[in-house]
Amino acid sequence: MAEAEAVPAVRELTYVRAINEAVRLVLAEQSTAFVAGEDVAGAGSVFGYYAGLLEEFGPERVFDTPISEEGIVGLGVGAAATGLRPVIDIMFMDFMGECMDEITNQMAKMRYMFGGAATLPITLLTMSGAGMNMAAQHSQSLEAWLCHLPGLKVVMPATPYDAKGLIIAAARDDNPVIVALNKMSLRFKGEVPEAAYEVPIGAANIVRRGENFTIVTYSRMVHEALQAAQELAELGVDAEIIDLRSLQPLDSETVLASVRKTHRAMVVHEAVRFGGLGGEIAAQIQEHAFDDLDAPVGRVGAPFSPVPFSPQLEKSYVPNAAKIVAEARRLLGA
Amino acid sequence: MTAQPDDATLLDIHERMTRIRIFETEAGKLMEDGKIPGALHLYVGQEAVAAGVMAHLSNADWITSTHRGHGHLIAKGGEFGRMFAELFGRSDGYCKGKGGSMHISNMELGMLGANGIVGAGPPIAVGAAFSCRFKQTRNVAVTFFGDGASNEGSFHEAANMAALYKLPIVFVCENNGYGEYTPQANHQAVVDVADRAPGYGMPGAVVDGMDAVAVYEAAGVALERARDGAGPTLLECKTYRFFDHVGVRGMGLSYRTDEELAEWQQRDPIVLFEQRLAELGVLDPGAALAVRDAVAAQVQAGIEFAEASPMPDPAVLLDDVYA
Incomplete structure (x- = not known):
């Protein structure tokens, strides 16, 4: 620890750094957690929020997938049902059309259909929002689709503090939780404590x-x-x-x-x-x-x-x- | 190469097939008599596939199933009472009456569910296989799917990912010649789904799905390869459903001929297998009949158990939506 350095009273992080810190803490505290998605490992995600995680946790726990959203979410469902705690990345929320069966008919319903016998602790991170001139297929806010599905939890953090706390809460939750991030918020700065903390899911x-x-x-x-x-x-x-x-x-x-x-x-x-x-x-x-x-x-x-x-x-x-x-x-x- | 099945394994496969046949036949009657609500997709005719594959698996190995899933669960060790209770929508069912035929499952037996969505199983099985390797076990995942499902994008994505990551998984295509009511020739240009395997970078094999020993031996090779970390195999089993897509007689749609059905029934997998067992001196016809009688009694006991099981209390309606 750098106890000799002057510690600022309030540590500020950008939204993107807060996401990175949250996922790092999740991987560190949960030995069965892993991150899978398009460009998440080698590239650290197109938004940069998984930067450094491959180096820190290795290729079995942070890995790139083919551009196969249904396969990626299905991998998460199967891995979660059999005892792991996946962190799944769907690069843009708009791509959910490609994996809506796995989300709608498998992830959201498996526990109920199985009479409570299956537990699906999946954290699904995705990116919503307009403002970057990304046009019609990379800018949507499709949360209404997801909130209509019993079995899912859906959170949308506005600040770096909430991004970190909601991701950690999602990863500790035994239900599938979709964390819809916002691309125009990536550079927002805000106070973020260093320790792991939860922002409770379901509390405004x-x-x-x-x-x-x-x-x-x-x-x-x-x-x-x-x-x-x-x-x-x-x-x-x-x-x-x-x-x-x-x-x-x-x-x-x-x-x-x-x-x-x-x-x-x-x-x-x-x-x-x-x-x-x-x-x-x-x-x-x-x-x-x-x-x-x-x-x-x-x-x-x-x-x-x-x-x-x-x-x-x-x-x-x-x-x-x-x-x-x-x-x-x-x-x-x- | 996997050794040929020994006598004990042959008897085990025979019992699994017999259990499926009698359970499904009785379930079909109960559905057509209006005693089982909803739709049943019955497995009669395809028994050699489930029995031949499952004879290699333990409860720690995972399977994903299809809408035609009873046979897979029975072959994986499913109990008749709890299965019938589920089909009847009773509280003692494997899913407490919340899943029914199309979502019947049991996690303790490693059965990740029948599935109402054609092609949904393979990606889930990829996840289960990933889990087996992540935990550094020698366990495997097997995904059953039909010729129809092999046209779904989910199959393509799963096959590519499984081969890419060399996951411990076997893709078992039960090609029964029809995607629901559409003959294979009208839904895909290939004759052998296994031809697609090299395109994914995995071996493929075609096996006679009416021959339980052939299925057992081919599955053994594929499973050994998976457990050894050498990656997936696509095993296509040519089979046929003796009942309709839904129920026994179904909706009476004219999509296949009586002659075709009769031709396949000449190759009834259980009749063929019993002939072979008799020739080998492993099980004579009298003993085979005794197995059938014993299973039939268990099926009747299962139905009685299910009929005695209480309907779910409406108070549990919202239970298990969330953990």
Whole structure:
């Protein structure tokens, strides 16, 4: 240990480094954990978050796979059912179409179909989100597909701290957990303790306390919501921002408690608005807190279109602080 | 080369085949009488494949199965009572009534489930084989699949990965000539699925799937190779289903002729095997009949066990969605 060095009070890491540190700690603490996916070993992933792991843990525990998403997830399912703890990487969430049978019909259901006899401790890391001009097949946020499948857990970290803590929690969980990361967040910096710690799956985080407007969001939209909150403050709106962190299970209680206090709510996500998580959350709010509402529950999401390529089009497609402010104004009639 | 089966092994294979035949025949009757809900895909006619392969495996070896999975579980050691209870949807079933015929499984026996998705097994078996090697055991995985499944991308991905990583796995293609109701000639250009093996960098072999000894010997070679760390083999067993795709008489679709069925029934794997055992002096017809009677009694006891088993309490509906 470098006890002679001045230790900064707060250690900051980027999102990508936090992911790397989490996976390293998982491999170190779990002798049956391994990482498999496309370009994860030699290249350390196209996003760089497995850098150094092959060298540290060797080729039996960190290995490249063919470009065979169904095979990769199937390998994870079979290995998990027979006693290992796989960390499976699907490079882009958009590629899940290639492995949706293994996710939908095998991974999510095997335990139930077998009457509880199988345990599937799989951590599946994948990358979501637009903003890099990667066009329609490398930019999607498809979490609604996954949250609709009983048997899966789904988390989407917004910060380096949550990325590390949710990956460690996922790897220690005996269920399949999908960790959908965000590509535009890779360079975000934030406080990250060095030790292994868990961010509990199923617990939302109130990232801004406020009194008269609840914004429920997750992943990169948390940062857009925080920015929007500053503008809204000028309109006399004191927004409370809830980062769900975990979409399945969903921390409905935190959302409802906030709405009962603020009487107004909006859900913000990067995914296409139609059929997105926002509909589910809005429905839960009206089911359980209808009498507390002073206005309909708003929703901000992407329009019903594939993600466009042109930087100008993509910019107008992706939800942002300005759209959140506009939706708040609409709901307030301001 | 694997040695020819000794007398004890021959009797063991005979019993496994007999157990499958009688269980499946009775299950088919119960389904057609409306006593078993849902759909059953029965294994009658294909018994030599499951019995010949499984005679080599222990409970620590893993298999993945297909929608036609009862035979695999029986050959792996499945108990009639718990199997019938599962088919009846009862709480004493192997899956507590939550899986049924298409998801019947037992982890203690190393049986990773029948599967309702054609071609889903091979990638899972690759994972099980990876696990066997990761734990530094000599255990193996065997994946059973049909000629139809060999056209799925999942088979291709699994075969490539297994050969690439030299995993301890055997791909057993049960080519029964039909992908559901479509004859093989209408769903693939190759006659022998095993021809695809060299394309993956693994050996392939075609074996008479109605001849249990031939299956046993070929599987022995493939399994030894897998256990020795030399990688996978694609073993294609030519066989035939004597019952329909679903049930016994099925939906009465005209997709195969009575003549074709009768021709294959001339090569009934159990009849052929019993003739051979009689010639070898290992089991005379009287003794074979005694085995059948004993198994039939066990099947009846299994059905009684299942009928006496309670239906699942609705309170357990949401149990085991998560660990």
